[in-house]
Every structure is written in C-alpha cells, then in structure tokens.
Amino acid sequence: xxxxxxxxxxxxxxxxxxxxxxxxxxxxxxxxxxxxxxxxxxxxxxxxxxxxxxxxxxxxxxxxxxxxxxxxxxxxxxxxxxxxxxxxxxxxxxxxxxxxxxxxxxxxxxxxxxxxxxxxxxxxxxxxxxxxxxxxxxxxxxxxxxxxxxxxxxxxxxxxxxxxxxxxxxxxxxxxxxxxxxxxxxxxxxxxxxxxxxxxxxxxxxxxxxxxxxxxxxxxxxxxxxxxxxxxxxxxxxxxxxxxxxxxxxxxxxxxxxxxxxxxxxxxxxxxxxxxxxxxxxxxxxxxxxxxxxxxxxxxxxxxxxxxxxxxxxxxxxxxxxxxxxxxxxxxxxxxxxxxxxxxxxxxxxxxxxxxxxxxxxxxxxxxxxxxxxxx
Amino acid sequence: xxxxxxxxxxxxxxxxxxxxxxxxxxxxxxxxxxxxxxxxxxxxxxxxxxxxxxxxxxxxxxxxxxxxxxxxxxxxxxxxxxxxxxxxxxxxxxxxxxxxxxxxxxxxxxxxxxxxxxxxxxxxxxxxxxxxxxxxxxxxxxxxxxxxxxxxxxxxxxxxxxxxxxxxxxxxxxxxxxxxxxxxxxxxxxxxxxxxxxxxxxxxxxxxxxxxxxxxxxxxxxxxxxxxxxxxxxxxxxxxxxxxxxxxxxxxxxxxxxxxxxxxxxxxxxxxxxxxxxxxxxxxxxxxxxxxxxxxxxxxxxxxxxxxxxxxxxxxxxxxxxxxxxxxxxxxxxxxxxxxxxxxxxxxxxxxxxxxxxxxxxxxxxxxxxxxxxxx
Numbered sequence: 001x002x003x004x005x006x007x008x009x010x011x012x013x014x015x016x017x018x019x020x021x022x023x024x025x026x027x028x029x030x031x032x033x034x035x036x037x038x039x040x041x042x043x044x045x046x047x048x049x050x051x052x053x054x055x056x057x058x059x060x061x062x063x064x065x066x067x068x069x070x071x072x073x074x075x076x077x078x079x080x081x082x083x084x085x086x087x088x089x090x091x092x093x094x095x096x097x098x099x100x101x102x103x104x105x106x107x108x109x110x111x112x113x114x115x116x117x118x119x120x121x122x123x124x125x126x127x128x129x130x131x132x133x134x135x136x137x138x139x140x141x142x143x144x145x146x147x148x149x150x151x152x153x154x155x156x157x158x159x160x161x162x163x164x165x166x167x168x169x170x171x172x173x174x175x176x177x178x179x180x181x182x183x184x185x186x187x188x189x190x191x192x193x194x195x196x197x198x199x200x201x202x203x204x205x206x207x208x209x210x211x212x213x214x215x216x217x218x219x220x221x222x223x224x225x226x227x228x229x230x231x232x233x234x235x236x237x238x239x240x241x242x243x244x245x246x247x248x249x250x251x252x253x254x255x256x257x258x259x260x261x262x263x264x265x266x267x268x269x270x271x272x273x274x275x276x277x278x279x280x281x282x283x284x285x286x287x288x289x290x291x292x293x294x295x296x297x298x299x300x301x302x303x304x305x306x307x308x309x310x311x312x313x314x315x316x317x318x319x320x321x322x323x324x325x326x327x328x329x330x331x332x333x334x335x336x337x338x339x340x341x342x343x344x345x346x347x348x349x350x351x352x353x354x355x356x357x358x359x360x361x362x363x364x365x366x367x368x369x370x371x372x373x374x375x376x
Numbered sequence: 377x378x379x380x381x382x383x384x385x386x387x388x389x390x391x392x393x394x395x396x397x398x399x400x401x402x403x404x405x406x407x408x409x410x411x412x413x414x415x416x417x418x419x420x421x422x423x424x425x426x427x428x429x430x431x432x433x434x435x436x437x438x439x440x441x442x443x444x445x446x447x448x449x450x451x452x453x454x455x456x457x458x459x460x461x462x463x464x465x466x467x468x469x470x471x472x473x474x475x476x477x478x479x480x481x482x483x484x485x486x487x488x489x490x491x492x493x494x495x496x497x498x499x500x501x502x503x504x505x506x507x508x509x510x511x512x513x514x515x516x517x518x519x520x521x522x523x524x525x526x527x528x529x530x531x532x533x534x535x536x537x538x539x540x541x542x543x544x545x546x547x548x549x550x551x552x553x554x555x556x557x558x559x560x561x562x563x564x565x566x567x568x569x570x571x572x573x574x575x576x577x578x579x580x581x582x583x584x585x586x587x588x589x590x591x592x593x594x595x596x597x598x599x600x601x602x603x604x605x606x607x608x609x610x611x612x613x614x615x616x617x618x619x620x621x622x623x624x625x626x627x628x629x630x631x632x633x634x635x636x637x638x639x640x641x642x643x644x645x646x647x648x649x650x651x652x653x654x655x656x657x658x659x660x661x662x663x664x665x666x667x668x669x670x671x672x673x674x675x676x677x678x679x680x681x682x683x684x685x686x687x688x689x690x691x692x693x694x695x696x697x698x699x700x701x702x703x704x705x706x707x708x709x710x711x712x713x714x715x716x717x718x719x720x721x722x723x724x725x726x727x728x729x730x731x732x733x734x735x736x737x738x739x740x741x742x743x744x745x746x747x748x749x750x751x752x
Contacts, residue, residue: 004401008387012404020400026379026380027568028383030388060441060570061437061591062436064610065437098587215592235560239619
C-alpha cells in the first residue's frame with residue numbers, strides 16, 4: 001500500500017499504531033465484562049481530559065451527534081443563547097433551532113464573542129447557553145470559563161463543545177461550570193472518527209427535557225452505563241471503542257499536562273512561522289480570547305492562490321486545510337491535534353514555506369527557522 | 377492474544393480477515409475522492425442486497441439510529457401502525473411513539489402478526505406502517521411482501537427493518553413496496569458494528585415530515601451523497617466504512633444468491649438438529665410466516681437450565697444467545713449470519729448437544745448427524 005498522506009487537518013488526524021491495530025480484532029460481544037472494561041477505561045481517562053467527575057458517556061456517532069445529544073436533552077422548548085464566532089458555533093445554533101427558541105449571539109468568524117449581549121440575553125431569561133470552546137474554522141479559543149461564570153450567575157445550563165480542545169488543551173469542565181461537555185474521537189484524542197463523548201452534570205440531569213431522540217437519549221446511556229457490566233443502550237461501534245481505549249491509555253502514559261504542553265508548543269511553532277513569514281494570524285483576539293492551541297489559521301497574502309499552495313503541499317504528501325464557507329481561499333489552517341510532534345510540524349511548515357514562495361509570496365523571513373527555535 | 381470466542385449470536389458476528397484488516401489503515405480525509413469511492417462501493421453492493429434502486433445512505437451509528445432515521449423523517453405527527461411480534465418490533469413502536477401517533481398491533485413474540493388488525497388500522501387512516509422483517513428475538517420471518525401490499529393498497533408508507541435479513545436472506549425492497557428499508561453492519565453483512573444503512577423511496581422523499589433530528593436528517597445525507605466526491609454530512613466513522621467496503625466486495629464475490637442459499641442451508645441445519653433432539657422451534661409459524669434464515673430460536677426442554685448450558689458451551693469457546701426479556705431461560709438462539717459456514721455450525725451444534733445431555737436432557741436423536749446431512 002502506498003504511504004498515507006500526512007493529515008495536518010483540524011481532524012481527522014494521524015493515529016498511533018497501537019490505536020489503529022486495536023481495531024483489527026475479531027468481533028467481541030458488547031454485552032460482556034470484557035467490553036464493559038474497555039468502556040470503563042475510556043471513561044476513566046476521558047474524565048481527566050474533560051476535567052470532570054460527572055457522568056460521561058461514549059456515543060457511537062460523530063461529534064455532531066454529541067452536540068445534538070446535549071441540546072436535545074436539556075434544550076427542548078427552552079430559550080437557548082448560542083454564542084457564534086465560527087462554523088461550529090453556527091452548527092450548535094442550527095441544532096438549537098430544532099429544539100428550542102434559539103437566539104444567535106453572532107460575531108464575525110474569528111473575532112471575540114459578544115459577552116455583553118450574552119449577559120443581556122441571560123437577563124432576559126435564557127435557560128441554556130451554547131459555546132464552542134475552540135473554534136477550528138477560525139483558529140480561536142473562546143473564554144469558556146468566563147461564559148460558564150455568566151451562565152451560572154443566571155442559573156442557566158452551559159453546553160460546551162470541546163470537540164477540538166479536550167485532550168489537547170486545558171479543559172476544566174467542573175471548575176468552569178460546564179453542564180454538558182462534548183468531544184469527538186478523531187481530534188485531540190487521536191482515535192478514529194465515529195465516537196462522541198458527553199459529560200453530564202447533576203444540574204443537567206435535574207433539568208432534562210422530554211422526548212429527546214431515542215438514539216441520543218442520555219437517560220438511556222446513564223442506565224446502561226450503571227449496569228454490571230457497563231454497557232451502551234444500543235450496539236456500540238466496538239472497533240472504535242477498542243481504538244479509543246488505546247488512545248486513552250496513551251494519554252495516561254504521556255500524562256495530560258505534558259500532552260497539553262506539547263499541543264501548545266506545536267501551535268506556538270506554527271504561529272512563530274507565520275509571524276516570521278510576515279503573515280497575519282486570522283483570529284482577532286483580545287485579553288479574554290486566545291489563539292487556538294490545536295489549529296492555527298493564517299491569512300493568505302494578497303495574490304497567493306489557496307488551491308495552488310495546497311495542491312503543491314499535497315503533492316509532497318501533506319494535507320493542510322483551507323478556509324471553510326466564506327473563508328475559502330482567504331486562510332489556510334494547520335492542525336496539530338493528537339499525536340503530532342516536531343517532525344510533522346517541521347515537514348508541514350517547510351512544505352508550506354516552499355509553496356508560498358513558489359506561488360509568488362515574498363517571504364519576510366524563515367518560518368521554518370523560527371518554528372525550529374520554538375520546538376528545539 | 378488468546379483466541380477470540382466464536383460468536384454464534386444474532387449479531388455481532390465473526391468478521392472475515394479482509395474486513396478486519398481494512399480498519400487498521402492510517403486516517404484518511406473523509407472529504408476526498410478516495411473516501412467517496414469507498415462510500416460508492418458500499419452503496420452499489422448494498423442496493424443489490426436491499427433489492428432497491430432507491431437512494432441509499434450509510435449513517436455512522438447503530439441499527440437503532442437507522443430505525444430512528446426512518447421514523448423521524450416520515451413519521452412526525454403521523455398515524456403510525458407498528459406491527460410487533462418481538463423485541464425489535466417493540467423498539468420501532470417505542471421510537472414511533474416519540475414522533476407520531478403510534479398504534480401497536482401486537483402479537484405474542486414469535487407468533488404470526490395480526491394482518492387483519494393492520495388492515496383495519498390502515499382503513500382508519502394509518503399513514504405509516506413499521507415492520508421488522510426478521511425478528512431475531514423470536515427467530516421468526518415476517519411477511520414483508522404481504523405487509524407492503526397492504527400498505528400500498530392504503531397509500532401508507534412502509535418502513536421495514538431488515539437489520540437481520542438484508543445480506544443474508546432474500547429482500548426485494550422495491551418489489552415489496554418498501555419505502556424505507558434499514559440494515560446494520562454487524563449482522564448478515566459481517567462487518568463491524570457501528571453503521572446503519574437506509575434506503576429511501578421517491579414516495580418517502582415526497583412525504584418528508586419536518587424537523588427530524590439534525591444528525592439523522594435524511595435530506596442532509598441526500599445532499600452530501602450527491603456531491604462530487606460523494607460525502608456524508610457529518611464526519612463518518614472512516615474505519616468502519618473501510619471495513620464495510622471489504623464486506624460488500626466479499627458479498628459481490630460470493631454472489632448474493634449464493635450467500636442467501638448458504639444462510640438458508642445453515643439455518644436448516646440448525647433446525648434439523650433441534651428436530652432430531654426432539655426440541656421445538658420457538659416460533660409458531662403459519663403459511664405467511666417462516667422460520668428465520670439467519671437465527672434459530674429453540675425452546676429449552678423442561679428442567680434444563682439456560683445459564684448452565686450456555687456457560688458450558690462458552691467454556692468451549694462458543695457463544696450462543698439466550699432469550700431476551702420474558703424469554704430469558706426459555707429459549708436459546710443460534711445465529712448463522714454473515715460468514716458462517718459448516719465448521720462453525722457443526723462445532724456449535726456439537727457443543728450444544730453435549731451440553732443438553734450433560735445438563736439432564738435425554739436427547740431423542742443425534743442433532744449433529746441430522747445437521748451434517750443437511751450441510752454435506
């Protein structure tokens with residue numbers, strides 16, 4: 001088989017061998033002590049990555065299924081305040097529209113959230129707040145702790161999408177007052193795509209709304225997880241659970257703090273390269289918002305064509321992301337989620353540097369050198 | 377690693393090596409021509425197994441997610457007639473209750489459906505009918521063609537759960553008038569658990585109801601599948617798609633007709649063994665209903681304890697199923713879905729025969745011999 005492309009995307013990301021090989025096992029019964037132990041291993045490690053002691057479940061479905069599980073179980077017919085400064089904030093808003101009275105609190109993609117407008121909406125009676133912690137469409141880290149404080153002050157539930165932060169950046173769901181936190185398997189956990197994880201606080205359990213989708217009914221997950229052996233209510237995607245368990249054990253072996261420090265260092269290296277090239281990072285941050293520690297969004301210089309640059313990089317075996325929706329052609333994005341370390345970052349930045357130069361940009365300086373100094 | 381248990385369950389089932397090994401690949405981009413080709417291969421083969429030329433989608437989620445997708449997209453606020461003669465019929469009824477006005481048309485588990493009551497309900501205006509084609513909880517095959525005819529006569533939509541028949545027994549979704557057919561990956565397709573497939577007729581598209589769950593919105597699947605490359609609306613469980621593709625190619629290589637004939641022969645061998653032992657098959661069939669071709673449910677003789685029998689068989693490395701819910705302890709079930717052929721059937725029947733004898737049942741005859749004569 002030909003060598004796989006190196007995916008430097010904001011997910012999916014390269015998986016360690018142990019994670020991949022765990023999937024090739026013969027089928028096992030998902031109503032068995034053995035499967036229950038796999039599930040329990042995942043939950044133990046994920047609780048540390050979420051920063052929570054709450055109930056935590058793994059749903060066989062993509063991150064979007066996890067987002068919907070959150071909204072559908074506590075948001076039905078509720079006033080929902082949806083903070084939006086990127087594509088995934090928009091998705092949470094769209095999902096919220098299916099269940100409750102959703103109010104979009106929109107900022108331009110990649111600009112700070114309007115927390116004053118959130119406070120106003122909370123004063124007007126919003127009962128649920130939705131936030132994307134790390135907005136990969138724009139490369140911005142949103143102030144989850146601050147949003148949690150506002151939600152708690154007004155006794156609203158706080159749903160936080162941590163799909164691209166949990167396991168790669170610091171998340172303290174309990175300390176921040178997050179009632180339902182969500183992540184996905186194919187991002188910072190470096191597991192295969194197809195699983196969503198949600199944690200659920202006691203406050204959220206007390207405020208469950210009626211009649212969520214059958215498949216996403218969190219009460220059913222709770223009941224099955226409490227059994228001996230620990231189970232899921234419907235047949236789980238067993239190979240993905242086996243892979244997730246290995247991914248979780250790898251997190252435990254590396255240590256969560258070291259893993260977060262690694263992610264931060266990798267993103268700082270990319271940021272340093274962009275700066276050295278003379279390019280602007282896309283997000284407009286303030287004291288409360290930060291650059292994402294798991295994906296870096298960089299503005300293209302005028303005249304340089306996205307499709308040419310990324311096609312050239314891809315010819316060298318590396319895939320970086322362009323912009324989504326209205327940002328198509330305007331930015332490129334380099335992910336550093338999961339198992340990524342210096343070799344992948346250096347290769348990616350070198351390829352990008354060559355491509356930028358080749359397609360007409362006059363580099364201000366050597367981004368690879370700048371990155372290497374951060375990494376070394 | 378210790379040898380895996382041989383799972384002779386009505387799912388999950390043993391997977392061929394090619395299917396398992398397909399999963400260990402490094403992550404690939406799901407928004408790529410390569411992934412689109414994988415998805416297209418699956419759809420091409422699945423259409424033959426469904427007996428349909430309709431749109432067909434693969435959802436990352438278990439069979440239950442597929443059942444819910446069917447009901448949620450056409451059943452909202454509708455009158456739904458739910459045929460129930462086993463556990464999965466009950467599940468479709470429970471799901472239907474979340475969306476529309478669901479009417480249960482119940483028979484004892486494993487006894488013929490009440491088609492006269494269905495007709496009455498259709499005359500009273502039922503707009504949707506739900507049926508489980510092959511009810512594994514009871515080992516009975518329900519008359520899908522007949523139900524389809526009744527539904528069509530009254531212009532109702534017909535949702536058919538083919539989770540444990542499609543790919544193992546004859547299904548002709550189009551000829552039978554099925555509007556939405558559903559299957560799951562870990563049954564007769566012999567792929568890993570975690571994917572659901574649904575086919576959708578033009579009549580169903582014309583009658584979509586509003587506001588299904590976001591994750592299960594079939595219109596979104598249609599839009600993404602029509603793209604170039606073919607895509608899913610949300611991140612798919614890529615390793616499971618890779619495995620499903622191999623499983624589908626294996627079906628193509630074996631030939632669907634040969635595969636169905638193999639399943640029928642394997643189930644006939646189990647039926648012959650039960651008969652030789654002097655045990656009754658659990659289902660009470662009539663001219664319209666049949667014994668399942670993918671799982672055989674057998675009544676325990678009086679005094680023989682389910683837990684002893686199955687524990688002994690498991691000690692020999694084989695797992696068969698007991699009864700579910702109120703049938704616990706009363707029946708045992710032997711699955712023959714997917715890649716199962718004579719060696720697995722003979723081993724299972726031999727182990728069962730030994731166990732029955734050991735735990736007090738006086739066998740009338742040699743079931744292994746009877747089965748071997750069917751298989752040879």
